[in-house]
Amino acid sequence: MNEFLNDPAIVGEFIAESREHLESLEPRLLQLEENPEDSELLNSIFRTFHTIKGSSSFLGLIQLTETSHRLETVLDDLRKGKIKVTSEIIDLLFKGMDILKGFIEDIASGEEERINRICSYNLKEIQEFINKVEEVIHPEGTKHIKEEKGVAKESSKYSEEEKQIFLTAAEQHLTTIRECLEGLEKNSSDFHLIDAFFRAVHSLKSSSNYMKLSRIEILTKEQERVLQKIREEKRPISVELLNALKSGYEFLLQLINDFKENKESPFDLEKSIEQIKKAFESDGETSQKSSKRILPKREFVDKTIRVPESKLDSLMNLVGELVINRSSFYSILQKLENGKDPSKIKKEIKQAAQTMRRITTELQMTVTELHMLPIKSLFGKFPRLVRDLSREKSKKIELELSGEETQLDKMMIEKISDPLVHLIRNAIDHGIEFPEEREAKGKPSHGTIKLSASQEGEVVVIKISDDGRGMDPEVLKETAIKKGIITPERAKILSKRECLELIFLPGFSTAAKVTDLSGRGVGMDVVRNTIKELKGEVDIDTEPDRGTTFAIRLPLTLAIVNVLLIEAGGQMFALPLSSIKETVKIPGERIKKVFERKITLLREEILGIVDLRKLLKISTARDFQGLVPVVIVHGGGKNLGLIVDALHQQEEIVIKPLEGIVADIPGIAGATVLGDGKVIPILDPTELIQMAIR
Amino acid sequence: MKKSILVVDDSATIRSLQAFILQSAGFEVETAINGIDALEKLYRKNFDLVVADINMPKMDGLKMIEILRKQDAYRDLPIIIVTSEEEEKDRERGLKIGANVYLVKPTDPKTLVMNVKMLLE
Numbered sequence: 001m002n003e004f005l006n007d008p009a010i011v012g013e014f015i016a017e018s019r020e021h022l023e024s025l026e027p028r029l030l031q032l033e034e035n036p037e038d039s040e041l042l043n044s045i046f047r048t049f050h051t052i053k054g055s056s057s058f059l060g061l062i063q064l065t066e067t068s069h070r071l072e073t074v075l076d077d078l079r080k081g082k083i084k085v086t087s088e089i090i091d092l093l094f095k096g097m098d099i100l101k102g103f104i105e106d107i108a109s110g111e112e113e114r115i116n117r118i119c120s121y122n123l124k125e126i127q128e129f130i131n132k133v134e135e136v137i138h139p140e141g142t143k144h145i146k147e148e149k150g151v152a153k154e155s156s157k158y159s160e161e162e163k164q165i166f167l168t169a170a171e172q173h174l175t176t177i178r179e180c181l182e183g184l185e186k187n188s189s190d191f192h193l194i195d196a197f198f199r200a201v202h203s204l205k206s207s208s209n210y211m212k213l214s215r216i217e218i219l220t221k222e223q224e225r226v227l228q229k230i231r232e233e234k235r236p237i238s239v240e241l242l243n244a245l246k247s248g249y250e251f252l253l254q255l256i257n258d259f260k261e262n263k264e265s266p267f268d269l270e271k272s273i274e275q276i277k278k279a280f281e282s283d284g285e286t287s288q289k290s291s292k293r294i295l296p297k298r299e300f301v302d303k304t305i306r307v308p309e310s311k312l313d314s315l316m317n318l319v320g321e322l323v324i325n326r327s328s329f330y331s332i333l334q335k336l337e338n339g340k341d342p343s344k345i346k347k348e349i350k351q352a353a354q355t356m357r358r359i360t361t362e363l364q365m366t367v368t369e370l371h372m373l374p375i376k377s378l379f380g381k382f383p384r385l386v387r388d389l390s391r392e393k394s395k396k397i398e399l400e401l402s403g404e405e406t407q408l409d410k411m412m413i414e415k416i417s418d419p420l421v422h423l424i425r426n427a428i429d430h431g432i433e434f435p436e437e438r439e440a441k442g443k444p445s446h447g448t449i450k451l452s453a454s455q456e457g458e459v460v461v462i463k464i465s466d467d468g469r470g471m472d473p474e475v476l477k478e479t480a481i482k483k484g485i486i487t488p489e490r491a492k493i494l495s496k497r498e499c500l501e502l503i504f505l506p507g508f509s510t511a512a513k514v515t516d517l518s519g520r521g522v523g524m525d526v527v528r529n530t531i532k533e534l535k536g537e538v539d540i541d542t543e544p545d546r547g548t549t550f551a552i553r554l555p556l557t558l559a560i561v562n563v564l565l566i567e568a569g570g571q572m573f574a575l576p577l578s579s580i581k582e583t584v585k586i587p588g589e590r591i592k593k594v595f596e597r598k599i600t601l602l603r604e605e606i607l608g609i610v611d612l613r614k615l616l617k618i619s620t621a622r623d624f625q626g627l628v629p630v631v632i633v634h635g636g637g638k639n640l641g642l643i644v645d646a647l648h649q650q651e652e653i654v655i656k657p658l659e660g661i662v663a664d665i666p667g668i669a670g671a672t673v674l675g676d677g678k679v680i681p682i683l684d685p686t687e688l689i690q691m692a693i694r
Numbered sequence: 695m696k697k698s699i700l701v702v703d704d705s706a707t708i709r710s711l712q713a714f715i716l717q718s719a720g721f722e723v724e725t726a727i728n729g730i731d732a733l734e735k736l737y738r739k740n741f742d743l744v745v746a747d748i749n750m751p752k753m754d755g756l757k758m759i760e761i762l763r764k765q766d767a768y769r770d771l772p773i774i775i776v777t778s779e780e781e782e783k784d785r786e787r788g789l790k791i792g793a794n795v796y797l798v799k800p801t802d803p804k805t806l807v808m809n810v811k812m813l814l815e
Contacts, residue, residue, distance in 0.1 A: 166808070
């Protein structure tokens with residue numbers, strides 16, 4: 001293994017850099033499909049592959065180098081206009097990008113086996129990919145890369161004249177190599193000879209690359225690599241290595257001779273390379289022993305996050321201020337201990353407390369910001385998804401993104417990714433019709449999926465909408481009955497919204513046939529559960545033939561929540577502000593009882609009302625007189641009025657999940673500790689609404 | 695980016711001829727009139743390849759290559775000798791001192807260009 005691969009700093013840098021390159025590649029490839037002639041774009045993609053090729057060869061990651069090299073060639077041919085951008089080429093480039101990504105993750109895993117795989121000479125899947133690339137760039141079929149049953153024919157497109165020029169130069173290189181081998185036999189540490197050896201091998205490598213003589217290229221590449229290391233380390237060549245290089249020379253001689261005579265070279269190239277490698281490794285044993293260990297995993301996998309320096313600076317400043325603030329508290333304490341009258345230093349205490357409040361508020365804001373990422377990092381991967389899936393499904397779909405700069409908690413971005421993927425897959429699979437179908441309906445043949453994000457107060461709203469066939473509540477109802485998810489009796493009383501929400505039930509799927517995209521009947525329930533875990537909600541809006549919109553509402557961050565403190569039955573509760581529509585005071589006589597349920601008319605709309613005391617089983621029914629405080633909450637697309645005993649102040653709190661036997665209390669999402677040490681349960685409005693309906 | 699080549703020859707005709715051939719092949723070309731002139735130009739600017747004659751006044755091509763090969767920065771710089779010394783021992787000497795390829799004058803344009811391309815691939 002290459003010694004640099006044992007250096008966590010170098011490898012870490014390589015991984016970070018490659019990931020960044022590959023991340024940015026995706027949008028550019030999509031752009032390229034739109035603007036195939038954009039030379040600046042072609043250049044930038046070329047440079048990406050080129051950079052990865054360069055650094056991976058430095059690290060001895062042979063397969064990675066090989067793959068990026070091929071991709072670079074494709075880009076070069078595109079730049080030079082030798083081939084044209086087609087969907088097949090874009091597919092191929094994406095495939096190549098995925099292979100590269102896979103390799104990078106293999107390296108990041110730190111697992112020896114996975115890394116060694118990349119350093120090996122023959123990987124079947126890569127060979128397949130390379131063959132495919134060759135087919136694309138040489139459609140007439142120069143299959144010189146293809147190797148079958150160990151017998152390969154070195155053939156390429158060259159004229160007789162070119163062949164002669166190559167052979168003349170190659171003979172010179174071979175002569176130099178022979179002389180170097182002879183000289184090194186006498187003096188194994190003659191560095192001038194090693195230099196000359198390197199140059200000759202290097203020249204031969206580039207010439208064979210020029211002539212597309214891949215086997216000569218591969219063999220010389222290995223020799224070049226070994227010699228490069230020898231001269232870097234300035235150590236003599238061992239007898240064993242010299243013998244291996246000699247047999248490598250014999251192989252080269254034979255390959256070039258066979259080429260000269262247009263013969264096939266039937267020998268085993270692998271073996272020769274293996275020999276050189278082995279000899280080199282045993283040769284390097286003494287000097288490399290200590291560095292042979294494989295990297296411990298954790299050194300690679302720790303996730304990094306880029307932070308603007310200015311934010312770190314302001315954190316430092318705030319911490320500094322906090323330290324100063326701490327000392328002012330100590331000086332106050334000192335004064336108290338010295339018997340000073342507390343009322344006399346009241347002003348001082350107040351000031352110190354105010355300063356502390358300001359600092360901690362700023363600290364909190366800064367740290368929260370550090371944990372926020374623009375949603376772009378999430379949306380960025382969808383153009384590719386939509387492109388690939390629509391090609392696969394033979395549908396024409398455009399994706400429109402908006403609000404990508406909206407910030408969301410990093411952890412939420414990670415968690416919401418899978419649900420979004422699922423919703424988009426669904427939109428493509430079930431939502432958007434086939435082009436012919438759309439035209440027949442008088443719609444544009446292109447379907448459109450819109451993905452948007454926006455911040456509305458304390459929540460971030462992500463919307464996924466398509467202009468496809470939409471969902472019919474009646475059809476959903478029938479399906480649910482057929483699948484035994486609901487009874488026909490129950491189906492009768494379902495509202496439109498409740499019908500739509502059937503799709504979130506486990507085991508529900510409208511697809512008649514299971515496709516590989518979606519329709520497995522798992523998924524939508526997972527989507528809703530994930531969103532629920534994130535303290536978010538999902539709403540559906542749909543109209544037959546007009547399309548469907550899913551709106552996901554997520555709190556800005558999970559760590560800190562703004563709540564309203566309320567009182568019911570002598571106990572304080574917290575309600576997340578994000579779920580509160582408004583607070584009102586309703587005259588008791590306007591609360592009516594209809595079929596066991598309380599309702600009231602608020603601005604000419606009917607609002608369901610429950611007594612929080614009763615809902616949480618704190619006490620039994622009571623009559624209401626005078627003005628009754630009501631908090632109107634919303635969740636799952638519904639509103640509900642909660643009668644409380646009293647409204648208190650707003651607070652910023654940190655949610656702590658409840659564990660053990662209190663973990664699953666209906667209607668309670670968690671708890672928090674207030675500044676005075678009181679423990680307050682946090683209510684879950686969505687669950688409260690469900691409880692009230694039951 | 696175009697690859698740049700330094701052509702070293704004391705004959706003005708050869709210089710402009712080689713420069714013309716290589717420029718037509720898409721390379722950027724500069725010229726030097728002898729070994730010492732070439733070294734000065736090489737130290738000031740990075741070239742991708744050198745095409746050099748052997749017999750030149752002040753400093754010949756072999757001496758120039760010898761000096762270049764002693765320095766790490768020029769250890770692997772591709773160098774093509776284009777000379778009229780056609781004896782086998784001259785060829786051996788040229789390669790031993792550190793030229794990558796040894797061509798004998800008169801070289802036809804195609805041979806020169808292809809050798810350059812093969813080394814720059």
